[in-house]
Every structure is written in structure tokens, then in C-alpha cells.
Amino acid sequence: MENLKQIAKQVRRNILEMVAAGKSGHPGGSLSAVEILTALYFHEMNIDPKDPRKKDRDRFILSKGHATPVLYGVLAERGFFPREEIKGFRKINSLLQGHPDMKNIPGVDMSSGSLGQGLSVANGMAIAGKLDNIPYYVYVLLGDGEIQEGQVWEAAMTAAHYKLDNVIAFLDYNGLQIDGDVEDVMGVTPIDKKWEAFNWHVQVIDGHNYDEILTAIEKAKNTKGKPSIIIAKTVKGKGVSFMENKAEWHGTAPNEEQLQQALKELE
Amino acid sequence: MTKIATRDAYGKALVQLGRENKDIVVLDADLSKSTKTASFYKEFPERFFNVGIAEADLMGTAAGLATAGKIPFASTFAIFATGRAYDQIRNSIAYPKLNVKIAATHAGLTVGEDGATHQALEDIALMRAIPNMTVIVPADGPETEGAIKAAAEINGPVYIRLGRSAVPVINDENYNFQIGKGVTLKEGNDVTIVATGIMVSQSLAAAEMLEKEGISVEVINIHTIKPIDKELLVKSAEKTGAVVTAEEHNIFGGLGSAVCEVLAQHRPVPVEFVGVEDTFGESGTPDALLQKYRLTPENIVEKVKKVMKRK
Numbered sequence: 197m198e199n200l201k202q203i204a205k206q207v208r209r210n211i212l213e214m215v216a217a218g219k220s221g222h223p224g225g226s227l228s229a230v231e232i233l234t235a236l237y238f239h240e241m242n243i244d245p246k247d248p249r250k251k252d253r254d255r256f257i258l259s260k261g262h263a264t265p266v267l268y269g270v271l272a273e274r275g276f277f278p279r280e281e282i283k284g285f286r287k288i289n290s291l292l293q294g295h296p297d298m299k300n301i302p303g304v305d306m307s308s309g310s311l312g313q314g315l316s317v318a319n320g321m322a323i324a325g326k327l328d329n330i331p332y333y334v335y336v337l338l339g340d341g342e343i344q345e346g347q348v349w350e351a352a353m354t355a356a357h358y359k360l361d362n363v364i365a366f367l368d369y370n371g372l373q374i375d376g377d378v379e380d381v382m383g384v385t386p387i388d389k390k391w392e393a394f395n396w397h398v399q400v401i402d403g404h405n406y407d408e409i410l411t412a413i414e415k416a417k418n419t420k421g422k423p424s425i426i427i428a429k430t431v432k433g434k435g436v437s438f439m440e441n442k443a444e445w446h447g448t449a450p451n452e453e454q455l456q457q458a459l460k461e462l463e
Numbered sequence: 464m465t466k467i468a469t470r471d472a473y474g475k476a477l478v479q480l481g482r483e484n485k486d487i488v489v490l491d492a493d494l495s496k497s498t499k500t501a502s503f504y505k506e507f508p509e510r511f512f513n514v515g516i517a518e519a520d521l522m523g524t525a526a527g528l529a530t531a532g533k534i535p536f537a538s539t540f541a542i543f544a545t546g547r548a549y550d551q552i553r554n555s556i557a558y559p560k561l562n563v564k565i566a567a568t569h570a571g572l573t574v575g576e577d578g579a580t581h582q583a584l585e586d587i588a589l590m591r592a593i594p595n596m597t598v599i600v601p602a603d604g605p606e607t608e609g610a611i612k613a614a615a616e617i618n619g620p621v622y623i624r625l626g627r628s629a630v631p632v633i634n635d636e637n638y639n640f641q642i643g644k645g646v647t648l649k650e651g652n653d654v655t656i657v658a659t660g661i662m663v664s665q666s667l668a669a670a671e672m673l674e675k676e677g678i679s680v681e682v683i684n685i686h687t688i689k690p691i692d693k694e695l696l697v698k699s700a701e702k703t704g705a706v707v708t709a710e711e712h713n714i715f716g717g718l719g720s721a722v723c724e725v726l727a728q729h730r731p732v733p734v735e736f737v738g739v740e741d742t743f744g745e746s747g748t749p750d751a752l753l754q755k756y757r758l759t760p761e762n763i764v765e766k767v768k769k770v771m772k773r774k
């Protein structure tokens with residue numbers, strides 16, 4: 197657990213350095229998902245950085261694709277590509293595209309960026325796993341603003357209809373989207389009851405607490421016959437005092453001074 | 464002349480394909496009886512997935528299946544496939560170059576009575592503007608069967624445009640379909656008619672009428688709009704010096720535009736267009752619609768005479 201906390205700190209540093217280097221990107225919703233992704237990539241998932249496409253691997257889809265700094269930050273730490281690549285984030289002729297690109301970036305299981313599409317893809321992967329009798333899990337991270345997209349609910353129906361218990365979704369419930377509070381822009385509550393009504397197994401946890409995250413994953417894995425969603429209450433901008441709970445850090449890069457201040461907080 | 468709807472040929476080809484390759488999976492959005500994927504469902508229920516009336520989810524689910532090595536055929540009406548799910552096709556299928564085959568039926572005016580909301584007249588334009596996408600418009604039953612088989616053999620996204628109404632069979636069962644290779648159905652020297660889909664048989668009828676007037680017509684079937692057969696088009700334009708394109712689609716962005724992109728660069732010649740002239744359709748029988756929207760052999764003859772005056 198201590199180890200995971202150390203890794204989380206480094207991933208946060210990666211996120212900030214990446215976004216600062218690219219002078220562009222989405223730190224807020226990346227920082228809120230750090231514990232979820234580190235728990236998955238460093239504890240839970242059956243993956244191999246030396247064989248990123250192995251057939252029986254667990255999959256992860258970052259449906260809220262703009263939070264790609266957290267995915268790249270984790271993949272770099274996990275050894276899928278050299279950490280130096282983060283300096284090229286969002287720059288011309290570089291590996292790390294502004295949103296996840298499965299064609300070129302090792303470890304990225306699905307391209308994403310246009311919101312609302314990841315859960316459908318997760319269902320397709322999960323169906324394939326069942327057809328081939330390969331017992332992998334498909335994890336997908338949704339944003340709380342993202343679930344305003346209608347396709348998410350189409351996919352929610354499909355996952356339940358086909359009893360895709362190998363789909364485990366996380367909802368990064370940080371409460372903020374670009375234009376402000378999710379509840380002001382377009383209310384999504386009650387989130388848990390919505391997913392329950394769509395016949396999903398639902399858990400609500402603290403998305404920064406590793407005990408709760410890992411326990412929730414175990415419970416999700418033990419749930420048979422229905423897909424699972426783990427609604428993770430998080431703080432947008434988590435770990436950087438001046439970014440926490442501020443919608444304006446959704447898609448703004450820190451300047452050099454802000455970067456140094458943030459990195460200091462993460463020593 | 465025997466008539467078969469290309470969607471019927473699709474249903475048949477799909478079952479055959481399913482028998483040969485267990486990685487073929489089929490998805491539909493509550494239209495399986497119309498798109499004819501129901502025949503696949505009947506034989507392979509475990510490899511058929513109905514997602515309900517949810518086209519965006521249809522394309523996304525197909526994308527996910529493709530990431531894991533399946534060869535999904537996703538079917539619905541062309542208007543919903545390309546309109547409703549354009550973003551999913553672009554971002555979740557074509558950008559990552561996933562091996563999804565979109566077999567869209569009920570394209571064009573010949574949907575008939577359902578009217579304008581259901582008549583896709585811009586789907587070729589939408590699909591061919593997406594990088595990595597192959598776009599195929601079969602002219603008849605045998606060509607559809609060949610196209611479905613060929614689409615399954617290449618790796619990458621393919622859009623196959625199919626129709627609701629029965630159309631004349633112009634190819635025999637030994638027809639050898641090759642993606643990207645146009646077919647010269649009739650050689651001639653005065654003018655080239657380049658047609659796709661149901662307009663291929665209309666063009667052959669037009670050519671017959673023109674021959675009677677002493678005009679020597681070359682008829683080319685461009686079943687693959689993308690990648691288009693540049694070589695064949697340029698060679699024919701060089702020979703005849705005038706081209707008429709014919710398609711059951713808006714004249715903006717479809718076959719006519721694709722042909723002109725090639726000719727403008729490599730062999731500029733006068734071109735006239737037979738197609739829907741930037742308008743929506745309406746309810747009516749397929750034949751009445753083809754008449755009203757000027758997609759008949761007579762309309763092709765008229766455009767041939769017009770283009771020949773411009774030579």
C-alpha cells in the first residue's frame with residue numbers, strides 16, 4: 197500500500213510535468229483518477245509491458261480520454277514506454293497524442309477522446325472474451341460529466357442485457373466539468389440509483405482510498421451475471437492545493453512557477 | 464432479367480462467411496429482419512448481438528469486438544449507420560483502424576415509401592471522407608457476395624452500401640470481385656459512363672439506347688469508391704474524352720466528386736453528373752422516385768448528349 201502511495205505521487209508528478217511541457221492538456225480530471233489507475237495497473241490487472249497486446253490481458257479503456265495524462269503517467273511508470281516520452285506530450289511528431297491512441301502508444305487498449313464511447317467498446321471486448329473463453333476483465337473509466345452522453349446509457353443497457361460480468365466500470369465522480377459544477381451544468385444525480393435501475397451492480401467508494409478501491413474491485417469480480425460500476429468519489433485536481441476542486445483546472449496547463457509549486461507539494 | 468436486392472445477397476453471403484470463419488460476428492440494431500442479418504442469427508445465435516435501437520452503441524460494441532480479433536459486421540440502415548453513428552465510426556473504428564465491416568442497407572432513394580428521413584443520399588460522401596475507410600457500393604447480388612467476402616479478407620474498416628429494392632443481376636456467379644478494381648462492362652470510344660450501385664444496370668440500359676443512335680459508349684462499374692481505380696478512369700477518359708457519372712446519391716461528395724478528383728488531376732475532360740441534385744427525397748415507389756429525381760436510363764442518355772457537346 198505504501199508502495200502504491202509512492203507510485204501515485206510519481207504519477208502525479210508525471211501528469212504535471214507532461215501537461216506543463218505540452219503547455220496544454222487536462223490536469224484536473226487526471227489528478228482525480230490517479231489512485232484508481234495505479235490500483236489497476238500496479239496491483240490488479242494482468243498485463244505485461246513487454247507484451248502489451250497479449251491475448252489474455254485485462255483491458256483498460258479511458259473513456260474520458262482527455263484525462264490521458266494519468267494514463268500515460270501510469271503506463272510510463274509501469275514500463276510500457278520511457279518516461280522521457282512525457283516531454284513530447286501533445287507536441288508535433290511525438291508519441292503521446294492529446295488523447296489516447298491505441299495504434300501507436302504501447303499499453304493503450306483503445307483510442308478515445310470523443311466522450312461517451314468507451315463503455316460500448318468495453319462491452320465488445322467483454323463479449324469477445326466470453327466467446328473465446330478467455331477470462332479477462334475489461335475496466336473502463338467514465339467521467340461524471342461524461343455520463344451526460346446518451347451513448348453511455350445505450351451501452352449500460354447492453355452490458356446488463358448480455359450479463360457482462362467481466363466489465364468493471366469506474367466513475368470518476370469529481371463533481372466538476374468544463375463549465376462548472378456537474379449539477380449546475382446538467383444534473384446527473386442520483387448516479388447510483390440510475391445504474392442500479394439499469395441492472396448494474398453498484399458500489400460507492402472514496403476514490404482516493406486504496407483499501408476501498410481494491411475491496412470494491414474484488415467485490416465487482418465476485419459479482420456474477422451483471423456488470424459492475426464503482427462510483428468513486430474524488431477531488432478534481434487532487435494532490436495540488438491550488439488545483440483542488442477548481443473547474444478552471446479542467447483543461448489548463450500550469451506555467452513554470454505553478455509547476456514548481458505543485459511539484460514541491462508532491463515531494 | 465433476374466432481380467435480387469443486394470441486402471438479400473448480403474444475408475446469404477454472411478451465413479456462408481459464418482460457416483467458413485468462426486471469428487465472424489454480426490451486430491444489428493433492431494433491424495435484422497430488414498437488413499437480412501436475421502439469417503445469420505438463425506444459424507449462429509451465439510455470434511449474433513442485437514444492441515436494440517442504439518446505433519452509436521452498435522458501432523462501439525463492434526469496435527470492441529474487433530480489438531480482440533473478431534471480424535464484426537455491423538448492420539443497420541445506411542441513414543442511421545452513417546448519420547447517427549458518424550462520430551463512433553470516425554473515432555472508435557476508423558481512427559484506430561479497427562477491423563469492423565459496416566454493411567448498411569436501405570441506402571438511397573429506392574428505400575421508397577419511408578421517405579426522406581430514411582433515404583441516405585450523403586453516406587458515400589461521409590464515409591469516403593474518413594481516412595482508413597474502404598467504401599464499396601455493389602451493383603447486384605453476385606457483386607454483393609463478392610464484396611462481403613473480400614471485405615472480410617482485408618484488415619481494416621469497410622463501409623458496404625446496400626439497397627432495399629430488388630435490382631437486375633448483371634454479373635454471373637463466377638464473378639471475381641476485387642476491391643479497388645473497376646469493371647469495364649462495355650467498351651466504347653465516344654463517351655464513358657461511370658456508374659455505381661443500382662445505376663450500373665441503368666447505365667447499361669442507357670448505353671444500349673445510345674448505341675442505337677450510333678454513339679459508342681464505354682460503361683465502367685466503380686464498385687469501390689475508395690480506394691478508387693484511378694488507372695482505369697484515366698485510361699478511359701483519355702480514350703473517350705468525356706465522362707458521365709451515375710449514382711443514387713447526392714451529386715455532391717459521392718461517386719461524381721470522386722471521379723472528378725481523379726480526372727481533374729490526371730486527365731481533365733468534360734464531366735456531367737447523374738444523381739440526386741442536392742435535395743432530399745420523398746415518399747413514393749422506388750420507380751416513381753427514380754423517375755422524379757432523374758435517375759433513369761433516359762436521364763443518363765440526356766447527360767451523355769450534353770457532355771458530348773462539350774468535348
